[in-house]
Amino acid sequence: MMDQPATSRTIDTQCVVAGSGPGGLMLGLLLARAGVDVTVVEKHADFLRDFRGDTVHPSTLDIIDQLGLLEELLKVPHTQAPRLHAEIGGRDVTIADFSRLPTKCRFIAFMPQWDFLDFLAREARKLPNFHIVMSAEVTDLIEDGGRIAGLVARTPDGSVEIRAPLVVGADGRNSVVRAKAGLEVESFGAPSDVLWMKLSHQPDDPPYTMGHGGPRQGFVMVDRGDYWQCGYVVRKGSFAEVKEKGIEAFREAVAAVSPLPADRVGEIRSWDEVHLLSIRIDRLKSWWRPGLLCIGDAAHAMSPIGGFGVNLAIQDAVAAANILSVPLREDRLADRYLAAVEKRRAFPTKATQKLQLMMQSSSKKRQESATKRSGPPSFVRGIARWPFLAHLTGRLVGLGIRSEKVNMAALKAR
Incomplete structure (x- = not known):
């Protein structure tokens, strides 16, 4: 499944994205719709991998709707969850309620991630300036004059160089791109x-x-x-x-x-x-260096509970496309635009990780005193005691700390 022949020794593009997860494919789709020539590289031959984040959040569904693709996406088999529930002491308790969200889709769509990624890739392939290379494992970065100028990938047909003014690392929590770029990671652990x-x-x-x-x-x-x-x-x-x-x-x-x-x-x-x-929670001290930007788990690994990682990756991709599409298209990318993406997304990332760490701290204390205290974490018991809090958790899970809207003007002004 390859759009761009991997036998080419060198590929020139305006942006190369490492990783075809939700963030990488969403960014590729948005940049291509904005008129940017973009190449996505994926180390696997397909998207079929079990036990990945499979939640499509209301904020993501809103983005898909902005792009005019919601009706088609909802034809993909999925389960709609207008509420999330927990069993506490044999009683069913609503822990997140999406029914009051200011969105079109007031539910989480549970959809196998490979189906969601297939959908994004299928829509992106309709655009002539979108290219995806499967079975291409990133092995190194290309540096020119202190700037990252592309990457090297290993394919079944040999090595390929992909040169671009911007390399985006969207290759997950074990990111090769961030390691090769020498970006410093701050780890917060997980119990x-x-x-x-x-x-x-x-x-x-x-x-x-x-x-x-x-x-x-x-x-x-x-x-x-x-x-x-x-x-x-x-x-x-x-x-x-x-x-x-x-x-x-x-x-x-x-x-x-x-x-x-x-x-x-x-x-x-x-x-x-x-x-x-x-499980681990970490983030880069700086998400970028000249010619390179990391988004999603490559920039900030999250706990999987609640699907925050998928939602943040999508939001990162939208913010990056909003800020970078015009400079990339007009060949005037500058460091300040990369810094602007990090500045835009740093607060929601830090706030979400702080929330997860607070939840984990509560869980750890509960484990340490398990002989005296049993049952679910204190924040879950609090929601059971005060049901109105389920709407607050619904907003946090469904929309995140800061949801992003697609800059449709940038997509149309080509």
């Missing part, structure tokens, strides 16, 4: 990891998309239609200990916190069906 697995979905299962239980672990469920994507939260770095106790002990632990029937966990037959997601 938990998540073990992902699949359990079958039966007609009489609970009608909610999230659940929590137990004094030490949480349990998250995402409705995929014919199966549940389940996340079991464990102490940071404890997966080896969990495995040492055996698969049967693990099934019993999951059954104890899952609202599904206990025999359902028998579907977890081996450790091959349990996938570790190592």
Whole structure:
């Protein structure tokens, strides 16, 4: 699946984006619609990877609507969640309510990320100045006179150089681009990891998309239609200990916190069906250097709970396109524009990470005093006590700290 022949030794473009996740593809689509020649490189041959952030937030749906693509997107199979729920002490509690959001779509769309990425790539491919190179792994950056001037990627047909006035690192929390650029990372740690697995979905299962239980672990469920994507939260770095106790002990632990029937966990037959997601929260001290910008998880890794990472990546992409599309198109990119993107997105990033760290601090204290106190984190208990707070969490989850709107004038002025 390749638009640009990888056998070309050199490709010249106006912007090369490393990574075809939600942020990278959204940026590529927006820049191409604004008249910028853009090339996206992706190290995998397709988008088919399990257990990725699969939430399309109301703010993202608004962006898709601005682009005139909402009707087509909602034809892609998905589950709509106007509220998120948790089980607390056997009682179903709404922890996030999107019904009062000032948006067209007052729900989160749970859609397999590969379907969402396929949709963005399909729409972007309709534009003659959008190019995507699959099976192209970034191996190095090209530097010229102190500026980043492109990247080098390894493909099945050999190495390819892609030269551009701007390289964008959208290649996730293990970003090669940010490492090769020597950008300094500030890490804030995380007390938990998540073990992902699949359990079958039966007609009489609970009608909610999230659940929590137990004094030490949480349990998250995402409705995929014919199966549940389940996340079991464990102490940071404890997966080896969990495995040492055996698969049967693990099934019993999951059954104890899952609202599904206990025999359902028998579907977890081996450790091959349990996938570790190592949670960490970090961000770059500077998101850019001359000729290079990082966005999304490459700039700021988030905890996966709540889907904040996907939402922030999309918002970063919109802000970057709004600020950079005209300078790129007119060949007058300057450092101040890259700094402006970071300045625009720094506050919502820091505020969201601060919120996640506060939530994790509450969880850590709860774990340390588990013999005296059980149940879900204090912020979840607070929402259960004061239901009106569910609208506030709905706004934070659905829109984020600062939502972005597409600069349609920049897309039309070509």
